[in-house]
Amino acid sequence: MAKSLQLNFxxxxxxxxxxxxxxxxxxxxxxEVEAAMQEIIDSQVFxxxxxxxxxxxxxxxxxxxxxxxxxx
Numbered sequence: 001m002a003k004s005l006q007l008n009f010x011x012x013x014x015x016x017x018x019x020x021x022x023x024x025x026x027x028x029x030x031x032e033v034e035a036a037m038q039e040i041i042d043s044q045v046f047x048x049x050x051x052x053x054x055x056x057x058x059x060x061x062x063x064x065x066x067x068x069x070x071x072x
Contacts, residue, residue, distance in 0.1 A: 001063050001064065001065050002022075002023075002063070002064050002065075002066055003022075003023055003024060003061060003062065003063050004020050004021060004022050004023070004024070004061070004062045005020070005021040005024035005028070005033070005059065005060075005061055005062075006018050006019075006020050006059065006060050006061075006062055007019045007020070007021070007033070007036075007037055007040070007059050008056075008057040008058045008059065008060075009037070009040075009041070009053040009054070009055065009056060009057055010053075010054055010055045010057050011048045011049070011051035011052065011053055011054055012051040012052055012053075012054040013049065013050075013051040015048060015049065015051065016057060017046075017048045017053070019040070019046070024061065030059075033059045034056060034059070037056045037059065038056065040053060041053045041054065041055070041056070
């Protein structure tokens, strides 16, 4: 089963955007995730349509099962 951590943000212009981290650590706490998201915002590394990430919207763990039907 594949897991990913989806980090959802609002930009300074109010646009919603997200970052996805594959195979996050199993024992992440909400406080750790929120602190990491705030560090991402503070770093101003990511820009969307000319606006930096501004606020945390939400975060969630997504689990999915992938079954190959045909594999070359």
